[in-house]
Amino acid sequence: DVVMTQTPVSLSVAIGQPASISCKSSQSLVGTSGKTYLNWLLQRPGQSPKRLIYLVSKLDSGIPDRFSGSGSETDFTLKISRVEADDLGVYYCLQGTHFPYTFGAGTKLELK
Amino acid sequence: EVQLVESGGGLVQPGRSMKLSCAASGFTFSNYGMAWVRQAPTKGLEWVATISYDGSSTYYRDSVKGRFTISRDNAKSTLYLQMNSLRSEDTATYYCTRDHRYWGQGVMVTVSS
Numbered sequence: 001d002v003v004m005t006q007t008p009v010s011l012s013v014a015i016g017q018p019a020s021i022s023c024k025s026s027q028s029l030v031g032t033s034g035k036t037y038l039n040w041l042l043q044r045p046g047q048s049p050k051r052l053i054y055l056v057s058k059l060d061s062g063i064p065d066r067f068s069g070s071g072s073e074t075d076f077t078l079k080i081s082r083v084e085a086d087d088l089g090v091y092y093c094l095q096g097t098h099f100p101y102t103f104g105a106g107t108k109l110e111l112k
Numbered sequence: 113e114v115q116l117v118e119s120g121g122g123l124v125q126p127g128r129s130m131k132l133s134c135a136a137s138g139f140t141f142s143n144y145g146m147a148w149v150r151q152a153p154t155k156g157l158e159w160v161a162t163i164s165y166d167g168s169s170t171y172y173r174d175s176v177k178g179r180f181t182i183s184r185d186n187a188k189s190t191l192y193l194q195m196n197s198l199r200s201e202d203t204a205t206y207y208c209t210r211d212h213r214y215w216g217q218g219v220m221v222t223v224s225s
Contacts, residue, residue, distance in 0.1 A: 039212055041157075048207060048215040049149075049157060060213060092157055094212060100173045101147075101159040 002026050002095050006104030014112040019080040021107045023093035028073045030097070037096035040069055040078045043106075044089040053078065085111060114138040114214045118206065121219035124198055134191040134208030134216055141189035142166070144211065148182060148193050150204035151218075160206070161193065175201075198223045 003026040013019045021040075029036045040053040051060050053069040056076060066081045080087060088111055093104040120132040134146070148160040161182040162171045170182050181194040191208050198221075205218040 041212065043157075048218055049209075049212075050215070051211075051213040054211075054213070090156075094157070094159075096212065099162070099171045101162070103157045103159065106156045 001100055002029070002098050002102050004093055004095055004102050004104040006093055006107055008107060009105070010108040010110065012110045012112045013080075013083045015085060016082050017112075019083050019087075019109060021078045021091055021093075023071075023076045023078070023104050025074045025076075025095055027098070029076075029095050030073060036072065038069075038071070038076050039094040039096060040067075041092045041094060042087075042089050043092065047089075049092065083109070083111070114210065116208050116210065116214055116216035118208055118216040118219035121206065121221045123222045123224065125225050126199060126223055128198055129194070129196045130198060130221060131195070132193040132206055132208075132219060132221070134193075136189045136191065136208075136210070139210070141184075142186035146182075146184065146191045147209050147212070148191075148206055149209055149212075149215075150202075150206045150221075152201075152204045155204075158204075163191070195221070200224065 005024045007022045036056050038056045041049040041051050043049045052063050057069040068079045070077050090106045090108050092106050115137045117135045124130045145164050147162040163182045167184050179197045183192045200223050203223045205220050207218045208216045
């Protein structure tokens with residue numbers, strides 16, 4: 001199985017400051033189609049997960065451009081340029097290239 | 113508007129069975145693969161199973177293979193998860209999801225005697 005190593009485990013950030021989360025996979029996430037099925041999701045407290053980014057860097061509709069995704073092969077990053085109060089929750093990376101699909105363990109974003 | 117509504121959860125004894133349903137609306141259900149993802153209490157997300165748009169292909173995590181069956185009824189726009197031989201470690205909130213973009217509200221399954 002592909003292991004998704006997500007860091008840090010928790011992050012305390014002041015409003016308006018940037019945040020960055022890393023996700024490293026144990027093998028390349030480039031699929032046979034040439035696409036890289038790496039997603040980022042946010043789960044706010046008490047809510048279902050919500051996808052923010054797919055295919056490494058594509059923002060889902062309605063997601064503010066304060067969020068960005070980058071990376072390739074085995075090394076990926078989610079960045080928030082300016083954290084807002086609505087951003088708190090647990091962020092997960094998810095690889096959808098190889099079965100079984102696997103999630104990172106999550107990064108809890110708290111407000112400082 | 114895409115909506116996914118799970119049902120069928122509850123308390124069940126170890127070794128017994130339970131069937132979850134996910135009613136979909138707001139999109140052409142028969143065009144999309146679907147999946148079940150679960151989350152044990154206070155834990156992270158865990159993919160359980162995926163089914164292709166037409167039901168011809170299914171995929172499972174090893175820990176549920178042979179015990180769980182994912183299926184769909186495209187005429188009813190409904191996704192199912194038949195869970196047999198349930199174990200305490202299957203206790204979780206189960207979400208159905210389309211593309212991992214759209215998620216249901218989740219349904220709790222508690223396996224306990």
